[in-house]
Amino acid sequence: MLKIENLKYIANDEEILKGIDFEFKKGKFYVITGHNGAGKSSLAKCLMGLYKCSGKVYLNDIDITDKSVDERAKLGMGFAFQQPVTFKGVRVIDLLKISDKPLKTYEDILLKVGLQPQEYLFREINNTLSGGELKRLELASVLSRDIKVGIFDEPEAGIDLWSFNNLSNVFTEFKNSERTTIVISHQERVMALADEIIVMKEGKILTSGAKEEILPLLNV
Ligand SMILES: Nc1ncnc2c1ncn2[C@@H]1O[C@H](COP(=O)(O)OP(=O)(O)OP(=O)(O)O)[C@@H](O)[C@H]1O
Ligand SMILES: [Mg+2]
Numbered sequence: 001m002l003k004i005e006n007l008k009y010i011a012n013d014e015e016i017l018k019g020i021d022f023e024f025k026k027g028k029f030y031v032i033t034g035h036n037g038a039g040k041s042s043l044a045k046c047l048m049g050l051y052k053c054s055g056k057v058y059l060n061d062i063d064i065t066d067k068s069v070d071e072r073a074k075l076g077m078g079f080a081f082q083q084p085v086t087f088k089g090v091r092v093i094d095l096l097k098i099s100d101k102p103l104k105t106y107e108d109i110l111l112k113v114g115l116q117p118q119e120y121l122f123r124e125i126n127n128t129l130s131g132g133e134l135k136r137l138e139l140a141s142v143l144s145r146d147i148k149v150g151i152f153d154e155p156e157a158g159i160d161l162w163s164f165n166n167l168s169n170v171f172t173e174f175k176n177s178e179r180t181t182i183v184i185s186h187q188e189r190v191m192a193l194a195d196e197i198i199v200m201k202e203g204k205i206l207t208s209g210a211k212e213e214i215l216p217l218l219n220v
Contacts, residue, residue: 001026001180002047002149007055009042009203016042017053018203024149029174029181031191031211033218034200040184041082043200044151047182048072048079059149076148080155082184084138087125092137095125099144106144112170113140114163131158143170149180156187164189191215 002024009017017039024030032040046053049069057065059075067075087095096106107117113136123129125137135158142150155171156164168189174181175193183190191197197214199206207214 001060002182003056003058004047005056005058007043007046007053007057009039009046009051009053016203017046019055020203020205022198022205022208024180024182026180027178028195029171029193030183030196030198031194032182032184032198032200033186033191034206038200039203040200041153042203044079044153044182044184048077048151050079073145076146078142078145078147078150080138080142080150080152082153082157084134086127086129086134090125091122092125092140093121095137095141096144098141099146101144109140109143112143112166113137114166115140132160132163135159136163139167139170147179150174150182152181152183152185154184154186156185156190168193191218 004020004022007017007020008015020043032043034040042051045051047057049067049072056063059077064072064075093106096109106121110117110120115133115136129137135155139152139155142152155167159167171181171183171190171193185191191211194211196208197211198208199214199218207217
C-alpha cells in the first residue's frame with residue numbers, strides 16, 4: 001500500500017536515514033519504536049513529503065516520491081506532528097473545516113480527543129493552548145479527514161492519563177478500520193494494538209515483525 005525503497009535522508013552532510021526498505025500493507029496497524037534520535041520522526045516526515053529524501057515512495061503503486069505534502073494529503077495521507085505547529089489567526093473550527101464536514105462532526109471529533117467543543121471550537125491555535133491541548137487538536141485535525149493512511153508521531157507525548165484512555169479508543173477505532181495506521185510510540189498500550197512493530201536504530205530498521213515476536217525483545 002505504502003512502499004519505500006532505499007529511502008535516505010541527509011541533513012548537514014550526515015546520513016540520518018541510511019537506506020530504508022519497507023512495505024506498509026493496507027488496513028494494518030504499525031508501531032515504529034526505537035531510541036531517541038533513531039530516525040523515527042525523520043522517516044515519518046519523508047513518508048509525508050515534509051523532508052526531501054532520496055529513494056522511492058509508492059502509494060498504491062503510484063510513485064509519489066516527487067509529490068508535495070499537499071498532493072500526498074489529497075491522495076489520502078494524514079500526519080500528526082510530534083511537536084504540533086501553531087497557526088496565528090487560525091481557529092480550531094478553521095482547521096477542522098478543511099475537511100468540509102458538518103459542524104456536528106467537528107463537535108464529535110473534539111469530544112473524541114477529550115476537548116469540550118464549546119470551549120475550543122472558536123479558539124485560536126496559538127501558544128495560549130497547552131502542549132497537551134495542541135497535541136489533541138493535532139490529532140483532531142487528522143481525524144476530521146477521510147484518510148487512507150494516518151501517520152502519528154508520538155501522539156501520547158504530553159497527554160495525561162485520562163486523555164490517554166480516550167486516545168487508546170481513537171487508535172482502536174483506527175485499528176478496526178480499513179485505514180493503514182503508522183504510529184510512532186514507546187507506549188505499551190499503543191504497541192499492544194500493533195499488527196507489526198518496527199524497531200529503528202541509527203537511521204535503519206533494526207528489526208520488524210509481529211508484536212508477539214518483537215515485544216519480548218523490547219522488555220516492555
Ligand atoms: N533537519 C535536520 N537537521 C539536522 N539534524 C537532523 C535533522 N532532522 C533530524 N536530524 C537528526 O537526525 C537524528 C534523528 O532525528 P529524529 O527526529 O528522526 O529522531 P527520533 O527517532 O524521532 O527521536 P525522538 O525519539 O527523540 O523523537 C537526530 O540526531 C536529529 O538531530
Ligand atoms: Mg521523533
